[in-house]
Amino acid sequence: MSATTDEIGRVEASTAHNYHPLPVVLTEGRGAWVTDIDGRRYLDLLAGYSALNFGHGDEELLSVAHEQLDRLTLTSRAFHHDRLATFGTELAELAGMDLVLPMNTGAEAVETAIKVARKWGYTVKGVPAGRARIVVAGGNFHGRTTTIVSFSDDPDATADFGPFTPGFDTVPFGDAEALRAALTEDTVAVLIEPVQGEAGVVLPPDGYLADVRAACTTHDVLLIADEIQSGLGRTGRTFACEHFDVVPDVYLLGKALGGGLVPLSAVVSRRDVLGVLRPGQHGSTFGGNPLACAVGTAVVRKLATGEPQRRAAELGTIFAELLKDLPAVREVRTLGLWAGVDVVGRSGRDVCEGLLRRGVLAKDAHGSTIRLAPPLVIEEADLRQAVAHLADELRA
Structure with missing residues (x-):
């Protein structure tokens, strides 16, 4: 053997x-x-x-990780540490945004964005309580938590895992007309992969993402770009959205953000969006830990060179x-x-x-x-x- x-x-x-x-x-x-x-x-x-x-x-990322391992690895967010502000500032600058909410996994970033979008819808847009809806695309893959598989059309992801979370409307990927038709006064966000990775690297039709961006702007809806697989250099740009001349309201990042060394994800957005959260409403023991922030900062600096x-x-x-x-x-x-x-x-x-x-x-x-x-x-x-x-x- x-x-x-x-x-x-x-x-x-x-x-x-x-x-x-x-x-x-x-x-x-x-x-x-x-x-x-x-x-x-x-x-x-x-x-x-x-x-x-x-x-x-x-070697550069390993060196940073080794140095941080000898200093401080975890504080929880009950206390500040000296790596968080640098990571948040430099990642926000790379993305052209204001604020960063660090988490651990891609699925956590998606779950975080869902919560933020709903709260933004209630407190900023004025959607009546309990009615917020999010439009998603068919063939999507955003993770495997119970809420996320609720809007998956992959039978392996859904079979025997119900009941599912309500509040999501699915439209065909690439069909801007169908997406526009799905937007209502209760819609708070469109959650979409600029390129569908798990589906087999499915590219959007010409003009599609620009149409989605325009529809979101017209209807006062957040455009959330899941760039967990496509972002941070994979497509030849920092973000895949750049290929289509689109700037979302929220970036979801993960995978490469941890350099292959540590789990690290982030929700990156404007202050008026992420600013809706208050202490105690969302968190993570390991999210934004010193080791992850040290490695994540090194990753961001690599990308900042282009x-x-x-x-x-x-x-x-x-x-x-x-x-x-x-x-x-x-x-x-x-x-x-x-x-x-x-x-x-x-x-x-x-x-x-x-x-x-x-x-x-x-x-x-x-x-x-x-x-x-x-x-x-x-x-x-x-x-x-x-x-x-x-x-x-x-x-x-």
Whole structure:
């Protein structure tokens, strides 16, 4: 029995089966490369669903984390600490906003935004108590909490988990007319992914997000952009919204914000929106802890240089060209270093298992789609090698 087989057996015997991972057990990582328990190396083309935008083991981020580990890691928000103001100030500046509310996970950021939008609706917009509604898009993925799956149309997310939270109206992604028709006097927000990641890197139609922005402005509705996967350099811009010349009222950030080292998310918005919260109305023991803020500040400073975004844009152009020539695919969608590949005649899982045998890690989505999101630090030669392996696997 190999070390991999033995370790997978131990995992399955000791943890709940809420994931169906590929049969590999990883032990080390540097840059875009990881090593498994048997010493085999793989190119990582998933990057922790964009949490590892800066690759595995970034030395600058590790140095900051090590230094902070020796100083102070947690105070709870019962007390101030010396890392929070810097993190909040610099992240707000990066986003062109006023205030930051730090949390831990992407789902927490979404839940936070839902609460903030409802309170804003009641206290600022004047929606009658208990009637606030939020418009969402079909095919969305915003997390897996009970409230969030209440507006999911993925049966795996909803089956046997009801009853669900009311207050959400779903319209087709990309249909601006349907969205406008769904807005009422009780609508407080539109919650949307600029690019739908979990759905398979689904891009919006031309002009769609601008139409959504205009409709929100006209109807006095908050536009909440879930950029947890798409934000912080992944698409070649700091935020995917920039590709569509749209500025939302609220950014939801996570994954890459923690540099692949710590869980860190944030709701970033204007003072008139986040300012509706009062002490005791929302919080988190670990949200905004010193370790996360130290790492998050280092991430923000990397992005403030523009270098990660430029690299993602330049490599993204090469990536798109390489993927255009793939055999046995129905459609390829790319934006920066992010791609959804719809394969023909095989399941996405089958292709990803074949890639694993070739030394490349990727993840399937919704049957026949493969998601590709290499770290922004990947070398061009490695990117070309990975796509060549994908082409060979599809020919096979």
